[in-house]
Amino acid sequence: MVIESDRELVAACQRGETEAFRELFESYKDKVYSIALRYSGDRAVAMDIAQDTFLKLFSSIRDFRGDSSFETWIYRLVVNSCLDHKRKYWRLMPLADEILASLRSSGDSLAEVLRAELSARIRSAVDRLAPDLRIAIILRYTEGLSYAEIAEVLGCSAGTVASRLNRAHKALERRLAHLAGRNGGENA
């Protein structure tokens, strides 16, 4: 749904009003950056993707005619930027990096250490999903979109979205199954 303030903002941007661009950026920066970060798993890459997205948005805003909602349009732009983005480099042993970083930042309690390890493994498992599955997962869990909304952003049917989410869930459950029920602590 296009809220009225969005409609006015877009119209102001289309007239070339500088302040409107900043306002539009402020409205959507967190959404765009969140998707970019959760997709790439890397802050520097997320900044590149977010920058690309806003530059594309600003330079093509005159072409936006309101056929779809503005929010859907922005989601499409960021999703395309994510999918277009080639990984600049392969992180060496990303999982080990993340676990070590989590250990360094967490407290001393074993519960916190285990929680940090679980977090790192979930992020790593998401990171290894195929791009089309990963983007569906991120739109679902980072943005909380419905199947129909994801389908509109990705330009596919709701059934395809359901299928991709189902495949992603199964892949994640398979990769994370060994973590469930693993005990630690004083009695371990």
Place this chain on the structure above:
Amino acid sequence: MGAKMPDRLDLELELAEELCPVAAPHELWERIRNAAGDSDCPVPVRPIAIRRPEPSWSVLPIAAIVTIMVAAASLWMVTRGQGRGIDLQQLAMQELRTPAPSEFDSNDPAQVNDWMRRQAGIELNIPEHTSACITGARVIRRAGERIAAVTYRVGEQNATLLVARGGQSAHTGHGRAQWQAHGQSYAVATSNLERSDAACLLCHTAL
């Protein structure tokens, strides 16, 4: 106290937690502006094409002379470090009196040097072991130019350093409140005029 992994992962709950939205970093807007070509408007808005009448041939020589004069005047201004009439010293005093919010909060000289190089293309070269405590940095935009502004403290004294591109390659009056060196113009302002030289401790180990 014992600790254990959950008996059964509630995958949906874990994903919602791990993939939650985050706030975009403050420097994102600056990056976009810079990438868009450093204009006040971050957008390459397509200008509306206006059909103008063909210029009269008799006007062209005059236009050429005016263009050359303007170019020469601009070059003279830049080589004097007076980029578009900006009074760097006055601006430094103004920044000190009414400081604007910093765009980059770090007291690490290397990070501030690096940030300013990326944001304004200005080399600060604040030494790693500075005696001053950096409190922030931002880029001031005046008349289409970018000016590096670094705020810092030396003891109880507040100080501001401004650096702009353009200036003589030779040193001129280094040690005063305003000088030029290495093709850049510098100005400092301090809250204690009786000990204004303390501001130099940002880059110098001793006075």
